[in-house]
Amino acid sequence: MKNDVIKPIAVLVCICLVVTAMLAYINSVTAPIIKAADEKAAAQARTEVLPKADGFKLMNLKKLPECVEAVYEAKNGAGYVFMLKVKGYGGDMYLICGINSDGTIEQSKTLTHSETSGLGSKTAEDPYRKQYSGKTEKTLGEVDAISGATISSTAYKKAVTDAFKAYDMIKEAE
Amino acid sequence: MTNLIIILFSAIFINNYILSRFLGICPFLGVSKKLNSAVGMSLAVIFVMLIATAVTWPIQMFLLNPQNLGYLQTIVFILVIAALVQLVEITLKRYIPSLYKSLGVYLPLITTNCAILGVTILNIDEGYTFVEAMVNSLGSGLGFMLAMVMFSGVRSKLEGADIPKSFKGLPITLIAASITSLSFMGFGGVIENLFK
Amino acid sequence: MTKLQNFSKGLIKENPVLVLVLGTCPTLATSTNVMSALGMGAATTAVLLCSNIVISALRKIIPDKVRIPCFIVLIAGFVTMVQMLVKAFAPVLDQALGIYLPLIVVNCIILGRAEMFAQKNSVIDSAIDGLGMGAGFTLTLVMMGTIREVFGSGTWLGFPIPVLADNNISIMTMAPGGFFVFGLLIAIVNKLSGDKPKKKEFGCAGCPSAELCGKLNKEEVKADD
Numbered sequence: 001m002k003n004d005v006i007k008p009i010a011v012l013v014c015i016c017l018v019v020t021a022m023l024a025y026i027n028s029v030t031a032p033i034i035k036a037a038d039e040k041a042a043a044q045a046r047t048e049v050l051p052k053a054d055g056f057k058l059m060n061l062k063k064l065p066e067c068v069e070a071v072y073e074a075k076n077g078a079g080y081v082f083m084l085k086v087k088g089y090g091g092d093m094y095l096i097c098g099i100n101s102d103g104t105i106e107q108s109k110t111l112t113h114s115e116t117s118g119l120g121s122k123t124a125e126d127p128y129r130k131q132y133s134g135k136t137e138k139t140l141g142e143v144d145a146i147s148g149a150t151i152s153s154t155a156y157k158k159a160v161t162d163a164f165k166a167y168d169m170i171k172e173a174e
Numbered sequence: 175m176t177n178l179i180i181i182l183f184s185a186i187f188i189n190n191y192i193l194s195r196f197l198g199i200c201p202f203l204g205v206s207k208k209l210n211s212a213v214g215m216s217l218a219v220i221f222v223m224l225i226a227t228a229v230t231w232p233i234q235m236f237l238l239n240p241q242n243l244g245y246l247q248t249i250v251f252i253l254v255i256a257a258l259v260q261l262v263e264i265t266l267k268r269y270i271p272s273l274y275k276s277l278g279v280y281l282p283l284i285t286t287n288c289a290i291l292g293v294t295i296l297n298i299d300e301g302y303t304f305v306e307a308m309v310n311s312l313g314s315g316l317g318f319m320l321a322m323v324m325f326s327g328v329r330s331k332l333e334g335a336d337i338p339k340s341f342k343g344l345p346i347t348l349i350a351a352s353i354t355s356l357s358f359m360g361f362g363g364v365i366e367n368l369f370k
Numbered sequence: 371m372t373k374l375q376n377f378s379k380g381l382i383k384e385n386p387v388l389v390l391v392l393g394t395c396p397t398l399a400t401s402t403n404v405m406s407a408l409g410m411g412a413a414t415t416a417v418l419l420c421s422n423i424v425i426s427a428l429r430k431i432i433p434d435k436v437r438i439p440c441f442i443v444l445i446a447g448f449v450t451m452v453q454m455l456v457k458a459f460a461p462v463l464d465q466a467l468g469i470y471l472p473l474i475v476v477n478c479i480i481l482g483r484a485e486m487f488a489q490k491n492s493v494i495d496s497a498i499d500g501l502g503m504g505a506g507f508t509l510t511l512v513m514m515g516t517i518r519e520v521f522g523s524g525t526w527l528g529f530p531i532p533v534l535a536d537n538n539i540s541i542m543t544m545a546p547g548g549f550f551v552f553g554l555l556i557a558i559v560n561k562l563s564g565d566k567p568k569k570k571e572f573g574c575a576g577c578p579s580a581e582l583c584g585k586l587n588k589e590e591v592k593a594d595d
Contacts, residue, residue, distance in 0.1 A: 008436040015432075015440050019249070019447035026451050027245045030458040037461050089184070091300030112465070114300055151180075194545045196399040200478060203394065245454060248472040249446035256442060288395050288476040295472055340561040341553075344391065348553030356546040 042083075042111075049098030049107040052078040061170070067162035071170070077101060080170065082163035088113060089120045089151040097132075097163045108132045108160060113152075120152030128153075137164040178309045181302075183368075185313025191289050192321040193355035198289030202322060203347060205280075212326040213319070218280035220315030223293050225262065226255050227311040230294040231304055251294050256285045289318060324354065373498055380502030386479045387510040388559045393479040396470050397511060398548040404527045406466040407515030411508025413452050413471065415501065418480050420448045422500035425488040432489075441484045442475070449474045479507060510555075517551050518542045 046056050053074030061071055070083040079100040086093050093115065097108040110124035122128055123146060131143045140161060145153035191197045198219070205215045230251050238244055263281045266274035284290060293314050297307035328350050337346050386392045393414075400410040424444055425432075432440045453471050457464045464471065474480065483503055488496040520526055522542030524535030541547050 004435075008433040011431060011433055012436045012440055012443070015428075015443050019443055020246070023245060023249070023447060023450055023454075026454055030454040033458040034454075034461075037458065041461065089180075091302075196395050196545070196548065197473075199394040199398065203391070245450060248450050248453065248475055249443065252442055252446050252475050253439070256439065288473045291476050292469060292473060295469055299469065338557075340557045342560075345553040345557035345560065348549045348556065352546040352549035352553065355549060356541070359544070359546070 045096050045109065045111060046072055046081045046098070049096050049109055050074060050079055050081050050100075052076075052100075052106070053081075054078075056081060059170070061166070063169075065162040065165040065169075067159040068166045071166055079106065080167060082166060084159040084163055086155045086159040086162075088115050088123075088155040089149070093123075093152070093155055093159070095156065095159050097160055099163060099167050103136050103167065105132045105135050105160070110156075115149070115152045119146070119149040122146045122149060123152045123156045128156075132160060137161075137168070140164070178306065181306055181309050182313040182316075185310050186317040186320060187358060187361040187364075189314075190317040190321060190355075190358055191292070191314050192318060193351065193358050195292070197292040198287055198318055201283065201287060201289075202325065202351075203344065205283075206322050206325040207329055209323065209326045209330075211280075212322040214276055215280045215283070216315070216319035216322045218277045218284055219287070219289060219318050220312070221277065222255075222259060222262065222281070222284050222290055223311040223315045224308065225258055226290055226294050227297055227307050229258060230254055231297060231307050234298050247295065247298070248291075252291060255290055255294070259285045289314070321354070325351070328354070373495075376495060376498045377502040377505075380499070380504070380506035381509060382506075384503075385506045385510060385559075386482075386503050387507055388556055390482075391556075392482055393477045393507065394552070396473065396477060397507075397514065398545075398552060399470050400467060401511050401514035401518055401548065401551075402543045403519040403523065403525075404512060404515040406463070407511040408508065409456075409460070409463040410467055410470065411504070411511045413456065413467070414474055414477060414479070414507055415504025416452055417445065417448045417474055418483060418504045418507075419497060419500040421445045421480055421484055422488040422496040423493055424448075425484045426491060426493045426496035429489045437489065438481075441481060445480055445484070446475045479503060514548075514551055514555065518547055522547060 043056070047053070053076060055075040056072040057075055059071045059073050059080075064071070067084050067086045068082055069085050072081040072083075074080065079098060082097045082099065084095040084097060086095065091114040093113040094111040095108060096111055098106040100106050108129055110129065113121065113124055115121045115123065128146060132140075135143065140157065143157060145157075185191075189195055192199065192202045201215055201219075206212045233250065233254065234244075234247065238246060238250065259281055263274075263278060266278060266281075293311050297310055300310075302310060325347075329347060332346055332350065335346075341349070380386065384390060387394070387397050396410055396414070401407045421441070421444055425441060428440075449472060452474070453464075456467075456471065483499060487499045491499070516526065520531060520534060521539050522544075523540070524531055524538040539547075542551070
């Protein structure tokens with residue numbers, strides 16, 4: 001009778017331990033690869049939004065505007081790349097925006113989002129994001145929102161506005 | 175506050191678990207034949223979704239994340255949910271037999287329901303706070319109920335309808351689900367503009 | 371039953387999706403295009419193969435009382451492994467599958483095969499069964515993915531198709547299109563199998579909770595009387 005109680009518990013515990021140990025091992029193998037892949041993807045995205053730059057340097061800035069997570073400076077002075085995070089409709093949206101040294105947007109792009117598919121998800125697509133290219137802080141208002149996805153569009157614009165705020169801060173500091 | 179209302183309503187109408195996220199299709203097709211079983215099943219789902227979120231959110235935030243054990247999420251969540259369902263069943267049976275009578279039969283079916291595991295993982299993925307996560311779970315459960323109850327009506331009509339033989343049963347139910355999901359897409363812009 | 375029959379039953383006769391109607395959630399959700407359909411199929415097949423082998427190997431050790439929790443732990447372990455490997459080596463796929471990757475844990479096909487086949491058969495037979503079922507699942511997913519991508523986006527595996535690319539019906543890639551194509555496919559299967567009235571309209575047989583489900587339906591009948 002006693003065996004009936006102990007054996008199932010012992011087997012279950014053993015299985016749990018073995019599985020967890022294997023997971024820990026695989027995690028230790030894959031975690032660095034995942035990290036490297038993420039970094040590579042981020043570097044690729046930076047080159048994409050500011051192709052004129054020959055390399056990037058992380059800027060050490062204090063008191064960034066709300067949506068700006070990090071700023072990278074182009075080594076050849078072509079401009080700046082802003083890593084942005086903003087609350088969209090379905091959760092956090094991660095964006096990246098490259099601003100030229102003359103204060104116009106080169107490219108902006110969504111990295112990850114969880115907006116409603118078919119509506120807010122359109123902010124990640126070319127017709128919407130290409131509208132930003134060439135805009136300055138003053139002409140940002142000309143960007144048309146996506147009908148039915150006002151919150152996602154507003155969030156996108158807010159993040160880019162904050163990127164300009166950070167850009168102004170950098171220019172003032174110079 | 176507006177934020178919470180938007181989360182609630184978009185979970186019910188726009189990101190409806192059954193009609194737009196495709197989670198919990200099995201009970202949707204299996205248990206939506208009769209109105210009372212559809213309601214019973216949905217109530218049990220709402221109940222378990224809320225409890226599961228209340229337990230898994232703190233586990234992730236205070237136990238797994240600080241220890242860098244985020245990768246154990248799937249395995250921990252499914253075990254916690256399975257244990258929780260058992261626990262709820264025993265507790266209800268012992269202390270609130272009347273509630274157990276109406277919900278009890280549905281509880282064991284829920285353990286392997288992807289809607290429950292889905293809502294707990296999504297709450298973490300979307301970076302919700304505890305309150306937001308609970309509201310999202312409630313909305314998701316209510317959305318599940320809405321689709322289930324609507325469908326029990328549709329299906330009882332379909333039983334008597336004269337449809338091609340090959341479409342009888344599951345196929346026509348799926349086609350009907352397709353049309354309903356199409357109409358739900360119409361809610362898309364409405365909610366976010368209502369509470370702007 | 372020969373080994374070949376054991377493998378091929380998953381493709382047609384006992385196709386997990388179209389005949390047994392298991393794993394409907396990932397089928398509908400990840401068949402928006404061929405790429406993610408293939409990815410989901412491959413990931414599920416990998417988990418199914420591993421879990422079938424291990425569960426079959428451990429079938430004499432695992433006590434009957436705790437078999438379901440044991441199966442769930444093993445399956446969840448394999449799913450997490452697949453999840454980490456996909457994240458590391460195919461990040462694009464990870465993005466495309468999103469939440470549905472961890473949700474393979476609750477895919478009824480896997481627990482269903484463990485319960486129905488692996489715990490009663492030898493390791494080799496279980497492995498073949500897992501491969502066959504996985505292939506059937508992948509095949510159906512790719513079929514749905516093809517229909518939805520060709521008509522919805524006008525492309526196949528990303529390659530544009532003339533004429534259709536300019537006249538795409540984008541609703542096909544959205545939720546309603548998923549239900550619609552799935553309904554049509556099941557209707558076609560019904561037609562091909564000679565309109566035989568199926569014993570069960572909803573394939574509960576492979577579901578781990580079939581027993582309870584049956585109890586449920588019986589109780590309903592009683593309530594009606």
